[in-house]
Amino acid sequence: MTGFDIHIGYAHMRNPIALAAMAGITDSGFVRKVAMGAGLAILGGYNLDDATNDAATRIKERGRAEFVTPEPIKHLKGELEQLTKMEDPPAIALNVRSTELNPLLEAALLAKEYGAIIEIDAHCRQLEMTDIGVGESLLRDTDRLTSMISRVKKTGVALCVKTRSGVVDDEELAVTIERAGADAIHIDAMKPGAGADHRAIRATRNATDLVVIGNNSVVDFASAKAMFGHGADMVSLARATLENPDVINTVVTQTTMFQERTGWYNAPKHICSGGDDRALAFCCLPVKPCAIHGVLKRYGMTPQEFADLKVELSRGTPLELGDHTCFGTLIWCCKLTKPCFLRNAVFEQIGLSGVEYMKLKKQLSEGILERIRGKTRDH
Ligand SMILES: Cc1cc2nc3c(=O)[nH]c(=O)nc-3n(C[C@H](O)[C@H](O)[C@H](O)COP(=O)(O)O)c2cc1C
Ligand code: SF4
Ligand code: SF4
Numbered sequence: 001m002t003g004f005d006i007h008i009g010y011a012h013m014r015n016p017i018a019l020a021a022m023a024g025i026t027d028s029g030f031v032r033k034v035a036m037g038a039g040l041a042i043l044g045g046y047n048l049d050d051a052t053n054d055a056a057t058r059i060k061e062r063g064r065a066e067f068v069t070p071e072p073i074k075h076l077k078g079e080l081e082q083l084t085k086m087e088d089p090p091a092i093a094l095n096v097r098s099t100e101l102n103p104l105l106e107a108a109l110l111a112k113e114y115g116a117i118i119e120i121d122a123h124c125r126q127l128e129m130t131d132i133g134v135g136e137s138l139l140r141d142t143d144r145l146t147s148m149i150s151r152v153k154k155t156g157v158a159l160c161v162k163t164r165s166g167v168v169d170d171e172e173l174a175v176t177i178e179r180a181g182a183d184a185i186h187i188d189a190m191k192p193g194a195g196a197d198h199r200a201i202r203a204t205r206n207a208t209d210l211v212v213i214g215n216n217s218v219v220d221f222a223s224a225k226a227m228f229g230h231g232a233d234m235v236s237l238a239r240a241t242l243e244n245p246d247v248i249n250t251v252v253t254q255t256t257m258f259q260e261r262t263g264w265y266n267a268p269k270h271i272c273s274g275g276d277d278r279a280l281a282f283c284c285l286p287v288k289p290c291a292i293h294g295v296l297k298r299y300g301m302t303p304q305e306f307a308d309l310k311v312e313l314s315r316g317t318p319l320e321l322g323d324h325t326c327f328g329t330l331i332w333c334c335k336l337t338k339p340c341f342l343r344n345a346v347f348e349q350i351g352l353s354g355v356e357y358m359k360l361k362k363q364l365s366e367g368i369l370e371r372i373r374g375k376t377r378d379h
Contacts, residue, residue, distance in 0.1 A: 009157070018093075
């Protein structure tokens with residue numbers, strides 16, 4: 001029992017670490033090599049119609065790996081068959097591209113039959129693909145993307161959309177994808193130059209209830225934790241697995257240990273350190289000028305209303321205790337990972353473990369967001 005509770009539609013992930021798609025590389029054999037311990041393995045990208053297979057052939061001719069399959073659905077069935085019959089496989093997703101809708105619907109029905117997820121590739125920026133209107137070009141054609149998501153979702157498949165941040169407005173894109181009916185968004189938070197743009201993960205977390213898979217430059221537990229702290233439910237790795245086939249197992253082990261030690265593997269960073277709105281649960285009594293005021297303003301809430309809400313939602317819980325803390329109760333106390341002897345002395349005194357404390361803060365966070373988002377979101 002690992003204590004993770006992550007679902008994309010009907011698919012359950014045993015841990016929050018995923019293998020991301022790499023065309024021409026990420027097939028069932030590669031999953032067996034690098035991702036048998038993952039929570040999710042995303043195969044592909046597969047090309048489902050003649051136009052995308054022709055584009056992939058042209059990409060291959062210039063030396064870049066691609067999957068070209070004359071009978072894609074038959075091929076995918078074989079891949080799913082192989083992986084799902086293995087002992088204790090990860091959840092599986094199929095990253096797919098198609099100019100036509102019908103092959104997407106066929107792939108969705110196949111995925112559903114095997115309990116797998118469909119991931120629409122709105123990410124690929126190879127010109128051969130964007131020229132025919134698939135991959136990243138979908139991000140700029142919201143009508144087509146919306147219609148594709150809603151038609152594919154009608155099959156009942158668990159549905160994720162792979163995007164790239166910084167191409168269009170990240171927040172608007174996430175809301176569009178959620179409203180169209182997707183279950184998850186997988187964001188390549190690429191930053192020009194190098195590294196990951198965590199602001200895109202935070203913007204998506206704050207704007208939607210989608211399951212968020214954060215991607216780009218995750219290579220170890222520290223980079224995974226940075227994604228989690230900005231709102232990712234899961235993280236995915238692509239290039240790092242080529243260099244180190246054991247990297248997913250290592251990150252899974254360390255994330256699992258962190259979850260066992262803290263009780264909230266993707267707890268947000270404090271708001272003043274760039275964390276998402278879930279971190280209101282860790283905020284102090286808002287009595288001085290700091291980053292919380294911008295957040296409260298966004299939700300049309302006064303500091304007093306916020307203080308009253310936190311007190312109301314903590315009533316009857318051990319968070320009400322803690323006379324000797326900065327603000328007189330644990331309601332206003334910091335994250336467990338921030339060392340504090342005053343708070344830890346209270347834990348000792350009242351017999352509360354760090355994990356229990358974080359679980360109470362997680363419940364408080366969910367309660368706060370439910371109440372304040374209800375005021376501002378119209379869906
Ligand atoms: C060789 C290669 C092929 C890729 N093919 C795909 C693809 O077919 N579909 C897709 O959504 N992303 C594809 N990606 C993007 C990766 O899934 C991932 O978003 C990107 O590499 C950033 O993550 P990383 O820093 O963990 O590598 C590919 C990446 C590489 C390196
Ligand atoms: S209230 Fe405290 S934790 Fe929250 S943003 Fe301000 S200083 Fe940071
Ligand atoms: S007592 Fe410690 S944990 Fe609580 S608010 Fe003060 S510094 Fe943060």
